[in-house]
Amino acid sequence: MKGVGMVMDNSAAPGMQLPWAGKQVSPEHVEVELSTLWRLAADNMRISQNMNVRTSVLNFVICAQDEKTARKASAVLRDLASTHIARVTLLILDTRSDGPSEVSTWITLRSFPIISDIMRHHFEQVTATVGGKAIQYVDNIVQSLLKPDLPVYLWWLNDLPEDHDIFHRLIKLSSRVIIDSSHFTQPEEQISAASAILQQAPQCALSDLTWGRVTAWRELIAQFFDIPEYRPYLMAVDTISIEHIVATSSQALDHHSSQKNPIRALLLAAWLKTRLGWKLSEDESDNSRDPVTGTYSWHMSERDMNKVVTQPLSAITSGEQKTSAPLGGIRISVQPRELVKSAPGTLCLVRMVCTVEGKQAIFTIERGDDDDHVLTSVEVPGSPRPPRTVSIAATHKESDLLHNELEIMGRDRLYEQMLHEVFALLAE
Numbered sequence: 001m002k003g004v005g006m007v008m009d010n011s012a013a014p015g016m017q018l019p020w021a022g023k024q025v026s027p028e029h030v031e032v033e034l035s036t037l038w039r040l041a042a043d044n045m046r047i048s049q050n051m052n053v054r055t056s057v058l059n060f061v062i063c064a065q066d067e068k069t070a071r072k073a074s075a076v077l078r079d080l081a082s083t084h085i086a087r088v089t090l091l092i093l094d095t096r097s098d099g100p101s102e103v104s105t106w107i108t109l110r111s112f113p114i115i116s117d118i119m120r121h122h123f124e125q126v127t128a129t130v131g132g133k134a135i136q137y138v139d140n141i142v143q144s145l146l147k148p149d150l151p152v153y154l155w156w157l158n159d160l161p162e163d164h165d166i167f168h169r170l171i172k173l174s175s176r177v178i179i180d181s182s183h184f185t186q187p188e189e190q191i192s193a194a195s196a197i198l199q200q201a202p203q204c205a206l207s208d209l210t211w212g213r214v215t216a217w218r219e220l221i222a223q224f225f226d227i228p229e230y231r232p233y234l235m236a237v238d239t240i241s242i243e244h245i246v247a248t249s250s251q252a253l254d255h256h257s258s259q260k261n262p263i264r265a266l267l268l269a270a271w272l273k274t275r276l277g278w279k280l281s282e283d284e285s286d287n288s289r290d291p292v293t294g295t296y297s298w299h300m301s302e303r304d305m306n307k308v309v310t311q312p313l314s315a316i317t318s319g320e321q322k323t324s325a326p327l328g329g330i331r332i333s334v335q336p337r338e339l340v341k342s343a344p345g346t347l348c349l350v351r352m353v354c355t356v357e358g359k360q361a362i363f364t365i366e367r368g369d370d371d372d373h374v375l376t377s378v379e380v381p382g383s384p385r386p387p388r389t390v391s392i393a394a395t396h397k398e399s400d401l402l403h404n405e406l407e408i409m410g411r412d413r414l415y416e417q418m419l420h421e422v423f424a425l426l427a428e
Contacts, residue, residue, distance in 0.1 A: 020071055021090070021127035022108025030105055030145065034124050037109050041122060057084040058406070059152045061142060063091045063170065069157050070127070077110060077125070079399035084406055085123040089145045093138065094131035095161060101132030103141060139169035151175035153406060158183045160193050167197060171204045178405050180209040180398075181263040182345050188291050188426055191263055195423035198416060205411040210345075211418070212401040214267050216392040217347055217365060220376055221272070224363045229383065233354035233361045235308075237276065238330050242269055243349035246294055246336040260294040261345030263422075265334045268350065270421035273300065277308035278330055280424075289426065294336040298425060301329040342371050371396065 018024075025033045064070035070092045077088060088110070094100075106127040126145050130138055146152060154174040161167050171177055184190035198206050225234045244265040278300035281287065286299035337348055348367035353360065362379040372393035378385040394400060 016067065016104065016129055018067065018071075018106055018127060018129075020074060021106035022125070024104065024106050027103055027105045027128070027141075027144070030107060030126055033107050034109075034126075037107065037124075038122075041109060041111070057086060057150065058175075059087050059089065059146045059150050060085050060155070060406070061089045061091065061146075061152060061170070061174070062155045062157065063093060064157045065093055065095060065159075065161075067092055073155075073157060074125070074127075076399050076402065079397075080403055080406075086150055087123060087145075087147045088125040089142060090125060090127040091138070091142065092127070092129045093135060093161075093166070094129065095135060095163065095166070096131070101134050102129070103131075103134050104129045105145075135166065138166060139173055142170065142173060146173075151409075153178065155179075155402070159185055160190055160197070164193070164197060168201060171197075171201050174204070176205040176207065176405070176408065176411075178207050178209065178402070182210045182213065182261060182343075184261065184263070185258045187258060187261045187263050187345075191266070191419070192423050192426060195419050198419065206419070207405055207408065207412045207415055208419070209398065209401045209405065210263050211267060211412070211415045212404055213395045214264050214271070214347070216390075216395045217268060217350060217374075218271060220365050220374070220390060221350065221352075221363075224376075224378065230361070230363075230378065230380070232356050233363070233380075235276070236354045236356045237352050238355055239351075239353040240269070240272055240330065240332045241349065241351040242332070242334045242347070243337045244294065244334065245339045245342045245344060245346040245348050247344045248338050248340050259344055260336060262294040262296070262334055262336070264345050264347050265294075266296070266422045266425065267418050268347065269296075269298075269332050269334055270418045270425060273298075273332060273425075274307065274417065274421055276330070277303045277305055279304060281329070294334070296334040296425070298332050299329055300332065342367075346371055 023033065062070070062073050064073060070090055074090060108125050108127075110123050110125055124147075128141065128145065130141060134141070152174045153176050154170055155178045156167065156170075157180070160179070179194060181187065181191055181194070194206070194208075198204055225231050242265045244260075244262050246260040279302045281299040281301040283299075283301075286301070287297065289296045339346075339348065342348070346367075350365045352363045354363070355361075359381045361381070362377075364375075364377045364379075366375050366377075367373075368375050368389060372391060374390050374392055375387045376390060377387040
């Protein structure tokens with residue numbers, strides 16, 4: 001769904017030049033100037049018949065720490081298949097202590113076809129640069145730019161700010177907060193900081209676009225055990241191997257990327273751990289982590305059956321619950337794999353080895369010839385299953401992931417639980 005901004009030239013404006021952001025106006029004149037743009041839009045005969053399509057459901061606040069990142073986010077909005085936004089407030093925060101103390105604003109309207117070019121949806125976009133001491137009042141600045149009486153969704157781009165106070169101020173204004181840990185330059189430190197921030201602000205409804213990228217892998221794992229003949233193996237998993245892609249030394253990366261980002265693998269490991277009810281071994285020597293290479297290994301020695309989400313093997317006999325759970329516990333490992341053509345952090349392998357009555361089964365999901373496809377396979381004695389190619393392309397488009405997040409009105413409790421689980425795994 002492509003969008004067209006009603007962009008006006010601001011080449012004569014002093015200071016930072018943002019031609020993609022529309023017309024530069026004084027902050028106190030934002031509302032008046034936006035009203036003028038709406039009148040201009042109504043004068044267009046192709047649009048005037050459909051001004052009732054202008055919906056007012058939510059405020060969308062996007063925070064970037066440089067102009068390049070903000071411009072990319074503005075471009076993502078062109079493909080955002082959502083008619084729920086009333087106003088986008090795009091903030092460019094200059095957190096340098098020696099930066100000039102100033103606030104500058106630009107305005108434009110976004111216009112999107114819904115059914116045809118005759119039926120269109122509009123929303124307002126206000127772009128603001130905030131620098132120097134003005135950063136201390138960023139929450140008041142944002143508050144003044146919001147449409148009143150509507151929920152506020154905050155999308156924080158790239159790394160979390162070193163000054164968590166800035167983040168907390170914006171959290172207090174927000175109904176939901178969206179991050180994308182796939183772009184963290186220090187993944188371990190940043191995901192741990194996100195967990196700490198969530199614990200300090202329990203009212204915050206936090207979600208992560210990276211969790212959406214893991215969804216297809218979680219669904220494919222679950223589908224293995226939808227088949228009745230494979231269900232006996234679910235509770236008998238004894239080894240889980242997960243691989244994530246790291247960049248080669250010759251691979252060119254932008255300044256918002258890291259050569260390794262194991263967050264997707266860690267979230268998937270945490271999900272499998274909790275779904276199967278396992279608890280970490282109390283013997284720390286059983287666990288190892290090497291954040292330099294992105295290699296991790298944990299031994300789970302005890303299982304809490306009350307926390308197992310699904311128990312297809314459970315049987316109640318004389319008041320006792322019996323399963324074929326592995327006696328020696330389970331080992332979960334996360335390992336890196338170098339691959340030039342894929343972004344760092346991309347999942348490339350999940351393999352689960354199970355043993356039931358001396359018979360071993362192997363369930364595998366592996367990256368195909370490209371990041372848009374995976375191969376699923378099952379090796380079970382006496383029951384071969386040919387590999388199946390599955391498309392997971394829908395999990396890669398940022399605008400689709402963002403659209404899904406804007407559809408969620410409440411909290412993503414499962415993600416919040418997995419975030420804290422990852423924090424606990426990294427603390428070992």
